Amino acid sequence: MLHEPAVQCEKDFAASYKQRLGVWMFLLYALVYAGFVAINLIDPAMMESRIFFGLNLAVVYGVALILFALILAVIYNLMCLRRERLAAESNEGGN
Numbered sequence: 046m047l048h049e050p051a052v053q054c055e056k057d058f059a060a061s062y063k064q065r066l067g068v069w070m071f072l073l074y075a076l077v078y079a080g081f082v083a084i085n086l087i088d089p090a091m092m093e094s095r096i097f098f099g100l101n102l103a104v105v106y107g108v109a110l111i112l113f114a115l116i117l118a119v120i121y122n123l124m125c126l127r128r129e130r131l132a133a134e135s136n137e138g139g140n
Contacts, residue, residue: 058132063128070120
């Protein structure tokens with residue numbers, strides 16, 4: 046059985062931009078997550094405090110982390126698509 050790509054891929058002129066963007070977004074998320082871990086290490090009782098509709102800080106912060114990751118993913122996708130379009134347009138002009 047022959048295993049080849051279904052579509053031939055061209056050079057990705059936006060690859061370095063996407064890589065830098067991904068690393069920066071990962072570092073941003075890691076910083077926010079480190080805040081969650083720091084609160085748990087420094088003052089675990091703080092996570093028990095009720096802050097929003099009777100939910101404690103741990104639940105609210107945890108759900109916020111998940112939503113933040115989804116928002117970052119959408120932003121990453123939109124920014125990468127925009128850069129790919131711009132790279133494709135500028136590359137077409139050069140051919």
